[in-house]
Amino acid sequence: MADLVNQIGNKIRILRKNRGLTQAELGEKVDLPQSYIGGIERGEKNISIVTMERIIDALRISPVELFSTVQLSEKEQVLDSLKVLLLTRSLNEIEIIYRLSKDVLAALDTKK
Structure with a gap:
């Protein structure tokens, strides 16, 4: 399971960077501190579905895009x-x- 947390965090990082967002900017969009976004991207945070939904909305992706082929x-x-x-x-x-x-x-x- 920890591997999935790391893979999702890494994918969030890639998608965030593709959109030209800093961790702080993504954090602002989802009402979370930059340090928490960093923890998610490093696989240190086990996020809730609600938080995941806010990130998906902020990145303008579908849930399928987050989970399909986790490694881009x-x-x-x-x-x-x-x-x-x-x-x-x-x-x-x-x-x-x-x-x-x-x-x-x-x-x-x-x-x-």
């Missing part, structure tokens, strides 16, 4: 960073980026 691969970290960039955009901008991405990928596929 490099590819998953980059995909999460891309998601964070897109979250602040309008639907119209996201659709434009999607079409551009499809075109770029199609061009890359023709070079294979």
Whole structure:
């Protein structure tokens, strides 16, 4: 069980950093001190479901994202960073980026 606490804490750290938040900023969003956030990330704190829910909301993720493949691969970290960039955009901008991405990928596929 301690391993799961460490893995979840590490994932929270990665997701927090991908969002450009400090421990203090995340703590402010969830009404917890920075030292407590640090303890969670280091796997020293066994957090309640209520606290976990507040962190999930603050990071703008789903519970599934926190628990699925607890260890993020490099590819998953980059995909999460891309998601964070897109979250602040309008639907119209996201659709434009999607079409551009499809075109770029199609061009890359023709070079294979």
